[in-house]
Amino acid sequence: MNEETAGEATGPEAADGENLPQGPRPRRRRRRIVIIVATALTLLLLPVLTAETALRLNYTGDPAHGTQTRNRDALWLGHAWVDGRKTDKDVKALAHRLRGTGIRDLYVHSGPLEHDGTLPKSEYPKARWLIKAVHRELPGIRVQAWLGDKLAGETPDGLHLERAATRTAVVASTRRILAAGYEGAHFDLEPLHSGDSDYLSLLDDLRALTHAHHALLSVAAHQIDPLPAFHSFAGLTTGHPKWWSQAYFGQVARRVDQIAVMSYDTAQPLQSLYGGYVAQQTSLALEVAPDTTDLLMGLPFYHTDKMGHWAAAETVPAAVRGVRLGLSRTDADRARFGVALYVDFAATEADWRAYRKDWVG
16 A cells, blocks of 8 residues: 555455445434424324314204395496496396396496506496496396405505505595496405505595495405414415404404405315305304494306316305305394305306305295
């Protein structure tokens, strides 16, 4: 061995050493890793499985007798009704569709708002025609302007509710749509985070305006935390806190004449789980919505499969059964209650039959 090879392992001893058995340590290490992974998965999945089991149980039982329409239901209508695409013939067909149902309000898409809160008149050029035609064909049905916009917050682009000038512009836009003949303003602003005080401030200003005009103020509302503080967990893990706290839902409900829960896009994969979820949402909303506010639960009259929405699971029969179960368990005799159908242009004949059969009765 010379200086250049000193320290290098050579010969049969080195070769044998490389092939020596590694012993039990790697196997123990692998077992520990498997145990850790299995434990972590169990800890993650157990709450989910527990919650889903609870939803399935929530879908059991029979709805109480009489838990059907109170004739305070609503229907979301697309923009085609005010931009010139619809005719008197379409209004007559709509009237034929709605007669004998519990629908009292039409939320007609008349926006969206600009990001600064303004609303060009060009967005609703046929509003006066529609309102007159509806009143002629369907006396007693109210026509509200459905207004909305994407809110800034999760992205920089959108409507900034924290700006006083933006809120003032929204109120001014509402004043103009009421002057056009609408009997109410229905707002759908998303994504709206739980606890947003600027939204509450806007609702206070809008309520003063609509009541001065003897008009309605209604809103589309996010779902309520299915588990305590779930909106906070979702916000931390995804940046998108889809849900509202039950307390915040109550704060919003006390400021409006109608509140319609968007009880769809729930990511539930089975009708029984979706129906149980709707039953839970109905109970949670009933517990905090004042008796002076119309509470409406949204029904999915659309069938697009997308992230968070399984069309085969989120069906009208499952939703109506869930609504009736939640109503039965929480406040079966509540008068100011109904369902809201989303949306007219995506609805099928099966949707309408299920609504009439299961809810109108």
